[in-house]
Structures are given as structure tokens and as C-alpha cells.
Amino acid sequence: MRELKDLDWKNLGFIYRPCDWRYVAEYKEGKWQEGHMSDDPEVRINECAGILQYCQECFEGLKAYETVNGDIVCFRPDLNAERMYNTAKYLCMPPFPKDKFLEVLEETVKANIGYVPPYGSGASLYIRPYMFASGPVIGVKPSDEYIFRMIVMPVGPYYKGGAKPVAIMVSDFDRAAPKGSGHVKAGLNYAMSMHAHEEAASRGYADNLFLDPAERKYVEESGGANFYFITEDKKTLVTPKSDSILPSITRRSIVYVAEHMLGLKVEERKVEFAELENFSECGMCGTAAVISPVGVINDHGRDIVFGKGLEEAGPVTKKLYDTLTGIQLGTVEAPEGWIYKIA
Numbered sequence: 001m002r003e004l005k006d007l008d009w010k011n012l013g014f015i016y017r018p019c020d021w022r023y024v025a026e027y028k029e030g031k032w033q034e035g036h037m038s039d040d041p042e043v044r045i046n047e048c049a050g051i052l053q054y055c056q057e058c059f060e061g062l063k064a065y066e067t068v069n070g071d072i073v074c075f076r077p078d079l080n081a082e083r084m085y086n087t088a089k090y091l092c093m094p095p096f097p098k099d100k101f102l103e104v105l106e107e108t109v110k111a112n113i114g115y116v117p118p119y120g121s122g123a124s125l126y127i128r129p130y131m132f133a134s135g136p137v138i139g140v141k142p143s144d145e146y147i148f149r150m151i152v153m154p155v156g157p158y159y160k161g162g163a164k165p166v167a168i169m170v171s172d173f174d175r176a177a178p179k180g181s182g183h184v185k186a187g188l189n190y191a192m193s194m195h196a197h198e199e200a201a202s203r204g205y206a207d208n209l210f211l212d213p214a215e216r217k218y219v220e221e222s223g224g225a226n227f228y229f230i231t232e233d234k235k236t237l238v239t240p241k242s243d244s245i246l247p248s249i250t251r252r253s254i255v256y257v258a259e260h261m262l263g264l265k266v267e268e269r270k271v272e273f274a275e276l277e278n279f280s281e282c283g284m285c286g287t288a289a290v291i292s293p294v295g296v297i298n299d300h301g302r303d304i305v306f307g308k309g310l311e312e313a314g315p316v317t318k319k320l321y322d323t324l325t326g327i328q329l330g331t332v333e334a335p336e337g338w339i340y341k342i343a
Contacts, residue, residue: 002343005114005154009121012156014288019152021111023104026134027094027146035104035148037111043147050133050143057187058087059130061287062249064109064152064342066119067330072343074127075328077105079249084129087184092142093131101129102340108150109342115154119329126155126288130187158288163321165295165310166206168222168284170273171196175210175220175244182213182220182244189246193223207284209297211273212242219271220244225286226251227294229271229279230316236265237316238279250285250324256335257323264316273299281314282306290328291321 018041025035050056060080067073081101088095117123128151135145173196176182200208212218219227219240226248228239237258258264282294293313297304307314326332
């Protein structure tokens, strides 16, 4: 039996809470140095570090869970390792080795095992690997030095209501530029979405729906999640396809679950905004919220309502959510390779 920390597991909130240990590694002299576990939550860098001057940074997000049989597991972390590797390459940063990523993940979670919320609490251990330019630069160029850190924290649901429908609004801003960095998980993308998010929040909406930056005709994604839609006959799941949205691991998993476990037809294609009134369900999907049903999309004062609106999630969304969370928690048999056992 592991010894749990004395926390109010059912009321954690989705906030930063420092844990005992985090992993730290430095890139110097053309190679990654030997990393180590640290009990220091503070980061010390040069005043002219590349992250401060030119925002050279990338990150990932994944979770660890306690399953119904007491195992501590992660959900498809190999895909996080791959996505972070690809993001780093795009941003001219030295990629952190994918096999080392998984080793560090296991070491960091085990070092903080008492912070993994107990099964049935509705909480999880959020894991944030990130890398940034630490070497000083003043000319516009990649840094020569970087720091990779992996931190963890116990969190509650991303949205306080859990898997209850939310209302979002169509944004007049663009999330990413055509042929820009929208397809990688870089901090700069999220910084650029904050103005739009605060505007939505000030109007009482949970998030934005961003349209494609070239024609503003097609659905892209929200500020931090991909979209999916369910047709009126409940037989087809449709998810937007675009080169400027982040390839969500949760979305890829939902697509598999829909097709191979729930018997739905799946379409990955461009989705015109004008089509939305023809769908019966809409959802946002990502690591933090898993699935957040969308009941209403406000388009400049006109509401597009899905199913019963904000009353409850649609039947297909409920099945997707229950199946995916069941896989993560060990109550539903997982496809091969999806669950990474840590302890």
C-alpha cells in the first residue's frame, strides 16, 4: 500500500500545487547532460535567456491515474514523447530523446507516488514536461543551451462541472497563422490565445471556437482542445482536419474508440462552420478535460444549440467519455499499448 498525501482529493481544482520532486536536465556543449531529481521548484536563468527574449519553448501535458485494481498508469505517453520530439525539432530546439522521456516519466511519477489521487476521487496526477532556451541570446537565433524539466501536480477536473455541457463563442481572432506553428505544442500559441480567451470569459463563455485563419470558413479548434461532432442519426463522428491545429492524442483516441469500440463511422475532414447546425452533438477533447461537451456555440448573438443544450451531454458523447475514462481507470479493456504501467 502506498502512503497518500493528506489532501482533499475531491476538491483539488485544476491549479499548480508543487510536489516533492521534479526532474531536471540541461543541454550544453551540444548534448543532453545527465539529469537528476530535484526538490527545488525554483528555476534560475540568465536575464538574456532565449526563453525570455524570443519565447523558444515547448511543453506537453499528460496524466497518471490509479486504476480500479490499484495500478498507477499513464495513458499513451509514447505519443506525448513523440509530439514533444517533433515540436522541439520544428522550433529548432534539441529534441529530448523519446525513450528517455518515458524513463523520466516513470521516475518522476514514482518519486511523487503519494500525490497520485486515489481511484474514485475524480482527480488525477497532471504531468507537465517542458523545455526552454536557457542560454543567453540577443540576436534572433536559436539558443545553444536548454533546460528540460518534468513536474507533476494532483488536479481535479479542468472544468468544475466535469463532463457537463458548456457554452462557447466564435472568436473574431485567429489562433494560428496559415503555415504557422498551430500544429505544434508551443507556449507561444497559448500566449496568443489568451486575449481571445479573456474576452470570451468576460462574456460568460467557457472557451472560443476558432475558424481557419486563411478563409475563416472552416472549424479549427478551441483555445486548448480539438473538436468533434456527431451527426443527427448518431451514426457518424466527424472531426476537423487541418494543418494548423494541434494533433490531439485524446482526439486520436476518441476516433479509435468511436470506430472500433462503439461501431460508429468516422470522418476526418474539413468541417465548414455552416454545417454545425446539422450536427446533434459537439465536444471539445484534450488531456486536461478529456471530453467537454459543448451545448451552445454563440455566433455573434445567434446560438447554435446541440441536443438539450446546457442541460446534459448527448448520448454518444456520454458513451465516448465513459469508454475513454474507463480505459484510463481500468474498468474498460484498453487497446494494446495504450496503458503504460508505472507501479
